[in-house]
Amino acid sequence: MYEPPPTGFPPILMTVDYAKGPPGLLGPSVSIRDGQLRLRTDIADGNLGYPASQRSFRDVIVEARMTLVEGGEDDFFGLFLRQSSLDAYYCFSMSPSGRCVVSRYDGAYHPVVDGVLAPDMTFHAGPGQANLFQVVACGPSLTFILNHQVITGIMVDPGYKEGFLGFYLHHGHRPAPAELAVDWIQVRAILPERAS
Numbered sequence: 082m083y084e085p086p087p088t089g090f091p092p093i094l095m096t097v098d099y100a101k102g103p104p105g106l107l108g109p110s111v112s113i114r115d116g117q118l119r120l121r122t123d124i125a126d127g128n129l130g131y132p133a134s135q136r137s138f139r140d141v142i143v144e145a146r147m148t149l150v151e152g153g154e155d156d157f158f159g160l161f162l163r164q165s166s167l168d169a170y171y172c173f174s175m176s177p178s179g180r181c182v183v184s185r186y187d188g189a190y191h192p193v194v195d196g197v198l199a200p201d202m203t204f205h206a207g208p209g210q211a212n213l214f215q216v217v218a219c220g221p222s223l224t225f226i227l228n229h230q231v232i233t234g235i236m237v238d239p240g241y242k243e244g245f246l247g248f249y250l251h252h253g254h255r256p257a258p259a260e261l262a263v264d265w266i267q268v269r270a271i272l273p274e275r276a277s
Contacts, residue, residue: 096266100264115262117264118248120263123257127251129251130164132247133248138218141218141268143214144213144267145266147212148208148209149177150208151208153257155253156177156251157176159172159214160174161249162245163218171186172184173214178207179202179206221238248263
């Protein structure tokens with residue numbers, strides 16, 4: 082269940098709790114079902130993304146609770162952000178076994194981070210296990226956090242200052258589909274908004 086942050090935090094720019102949304106089909110591979118946003122694909126070595134909003138964001142803290150409902154070891158789920166065009170974004174994703182990949186996309190994927198989490202990091206492994214993905218995007222830096230533990234921070238080039246953000250699902254080579262379930266997402270400003 083989604084819990085709002087304590088008062089005094091920077092302003093909330095967007096909150097979506099999919100348990101409050103009506104069920105229905107949002108696209109060929111996207112629906113709201115059982116109180117969750119669901120992304121599903123069976124395209125081998127394929128990527129599926131769905132924006133959380135039609136708004137572009139810059140310096141924000143993003144949090145989303147997600148579960149890989151169906152999937153194998155070569156499937157990945159997570160967030161994309163700072164998408165300024167179809168061919169420009171970053172993605173932060175996990176496999177169900179705890180392999181973390183952070184990539185820059187510019188028409189091809191360029192892994193910046195690719196490795197298995199340390200054994201002492203909290204990760205709810207396996208299909209059907211929910212995890213909290215968090216990203217602090219401030220200026221030229223992105224910090225990736227999983228279940229309240231920092232995984233890594235990276236510097237990004239000026240072409241990735243702001244953009245759309247949303248949910249990311251990569252399907253590997255299994256014949257069975259991969260499916261991602263999102264409970265909620267929240268986006269907060271890094272700093273309070275300036276008075277006009």
